[in-house]
Amino acid sequence: MMRFYIMTLFPEMVMGCLNTSITGRAMAKGILSVEAVNIRDYAFNKHNSVDDYPYGGGAGMLMQAEPVYQAYEAVRERIRTGGAHISEAEEVQEKKRPRVVYLSPQGRTFNQRMAEEFAEEEELILLCGHYEGIDERVLEEIVTDYVSIGDYVLTGGELPAMIMVDAIARLVPGVLHNDVSAEFESFQDSLLEYPQYSRPEVWHDKRVPDILLSGHHANVEKWRREQSVIRTARLRPDLLEKAELTEVEKALAEEERKNYEEKTKFSVE
Numbered sequence: 001m002m003r004f005y006i007m008t009l010f011p012e013m014v015m016g017c018l019n020t021s022i023t024g025r026a027m028a029k030g031i032l033s034v035e036a037v038n039i040r041d042y043a044f045n046k047h048n049s050v051d052d053y054p055y056g057g058g059a060g061m062l063m064q065a066e067p068v069y070q071a072y073e074a075v076r077e078r079i080r081t082g083g084a085h086i087s088e089a090e091e092v093q094e095k096k097r098p099r100v101v102y103l104s105p106q107g108r109t110f111n112q113r114m115a116e117e118f119a120e121e122e123e124l125i126l127l128c129g130h131y132e133g134i135d136e137r138v139l140e141e142i143v144t145d146y147v148s149i150g151d152y153v154l155t156g157g158e159l160p161a162m163i164m165v166d167a168i169a170r171l172v173p174g175v176l177h178n179d180v181s182a183e184f185e186s187f188q189d190s191l192l193e194y195p196q197y198s199r200p201e202v203w204h205d206k207r208v209p210d211i212l213l214s215g216h217h218a219n220v221e222k223w224r225r226e227q228s229v230i231r232t233a234r235l236r237p238d239l240l241e242k243a244e245l246t247e248v249e250k251a252l253a254e255e256e257r258k259n260y261e262e263k264t265k266f267s268v269e
């Protein structure tokens with residue numbers, strides 16, 4: 001069971017999303033647990049406010065250090081006492097600091113390799129900032145990883161946190177129906193996935209490629225691999241640097257890249 005704790009000012013936003021579909025099913029099956037921790041519950045003044053003006057002036061408000069810290073301490077306590085019975089060996093384990101990811105455009109850009117690494121953790125704390133950010137001092141004390149989901153600025157860390165949970169959760173054994181399906185797809189070998197088809201055989205005058213109807217497994221696999229190489233060469237040639245290709249595949253990729261560039265010369269980039 002992998003446990004996610006999302007520290008946020010908008011718990012309904014994250015839970016509404018993650019309770020749905022595949023992550024929701026995995027939670028119901030007990031393979032995954034996602035808890036949203038409302039930072040506002042740890043406000044320390046009677047107005048329940050958790051933000052204040054930045055010293056030195058400037059636009060906007062900052063989330064204050066103390067409510068974030070108290071919420072973090074509460075999550076740590078929950079992690080420590082989460083299991084019904086804790087053995088001595090586990091007790092030692094429990095003392096280790098959980099990883100705390102702060103979602104921020106200043107972080108390392110999230111990718112599949114990072115998703116795989118995070119999927120090894122027993123629990124993961126995701127900290128979502130709002131307003132103009134969070135008082136630096138609490139970040140220094142609790143954050144272990146700074147992660148961005150891309151070079152653009154969002155209004156808060158909630159959407160990025162949901163994206164991370166989704167990408168990581170689907171790598172946890174049992175979350176997907178078909179355990180092999182997480183292995184053979186985009187980015188695994190730095191290649192994009194091949195095109196797929198389902199019934200009917202003909203749709204809008206387009207036929208499913210004959211080879212897929214042939215029942216010849218080895219030929220199907222060969223075709224799919226070629227299609228992956230072709231697609232990657234066309235759409236994401238930057239990925240090919242990391243892909244392990246045979247000489248024949250390299251030639252195919254180069255050919256495709258050239259032809260495709262020729263055809264799409266006028267597209268935006």
Ligand code: ADE
Pocket residue numbers: 103104105147148149150151152153154155156157160
């Ligand atoms: N918060 C605001 N923008 C973000 C981004 N691009 N990635 C992660 N967290 C963010």
